[in-house]
Amino acid sequence: MTEEERVFSGGVAVITGAGAGIGMGLARRCGEIGMTVIVTDIDQARADAVAAGIVAAGGKAEAIRVDVSRPEALDALAQDIVDRHGAVRLLINNAGIETLGFTWEIPVERWETTLNVNIHGIVHGVRAFVPHMLRAGQEAWIANLASIGAFGQMPTQTAYIMSKHAIQAFSECLYLEMQVAGAPIHVSSVVPAMVKSSIFDAEAGKGEPDGAARHRAVMAQMMAAHGMETDEACRRFIAKIAAGEFWVDNDPPVTAQSVDGRIAFLAGREKPALNETTRQLLGLN
Ligand SMILES: NC(=O)c1ccc[n+]([C@@H]2O[C@H](COP(=O)([O-])OP(=O)(O)OC[C@H]3O[C@@H](n4cnc5c(N)ncnc54)[C@H](O)[C@@H]3O)[C@@H](O)[C@H]2O)c1
16 A cells, blocks of 8 residues: 555545646546545546546546635635545645736736736635634645745746746745644645646637737646656545645745745846746747
8 A cells, every 4th residue: 555545545626627727637646556536627628528527537526616716616616525425634725827928918817817826716715724723633735736846936827827826925934834733734845847748729719918828838748748748647646635735836946946936036136137048948049
């Protein structure tokens, strides 16, 4: 029996944005290790397909449509799951979207959606589920999806990058809140380096300024060429979450490079600078 089976088998996992990409991979892995997986996504058809795949592979899963940008939807989800399944052992606040384009060209609605999904979706996931976890009085795990982008800068991905810096800080403070409260709840910050997913698909860019399409296409190509296979990355994530690690990554050398870059930037009081990789991604060379 693996450590993640020992810790998680027989428990309930709730995963947001689990209809595609990393959320889908996490859901599959939780199904494989014997959890009852609540596959939630804003897109019901995607959630249905992922849950059906888990069941077809011999696991337990159900699909529920949940838009994480609506706090009341997360409240209703938490109550519904606890009523029907009992205590939640693992909550993964995974749903997130990318938004590309100059800050001043991104429409108000897209700005608000990005921050609501990427920041408030995670905050309200925690706010909705933790009181139930505390009442259950059992050991529980919460993992929030940040990114290695939480340690750097990326012009024209400003909305996304600032949301990931925010969630990294949120998870650090939440980890300490659990200690202050004496709560038996582990908190992890998931900081993926590039993992194959649909986050840069053209249709996900609806509402972005016209100029973003080219950048989106370059990012999608880069992900296809260099992204880690989703299931492999998610196996690594679940193993580290089960081990109670705060830092959960799929590519430690890339995490180290990003964190070291941040440390040097702050220690040297450097000015933000366009490096070679950034210039290439933006087609500036
Ligand atoms: N893929 C990567 O390389 C990478 C790297 C770092 C961080 N991340 C983070 O991982 C998480 C998952 O990203 P992904 O790459 O798998 O993306 P993805 O686009 O493949 O999947 C995201 C899923 O979230 C769903 N979703 C979108 N808006 C939603 C909402 N309002 N409510 C509920 N569900 C919603 C989508 O329908 C989709 O199924 C995100 O938080 C992302 O920022 C991804």
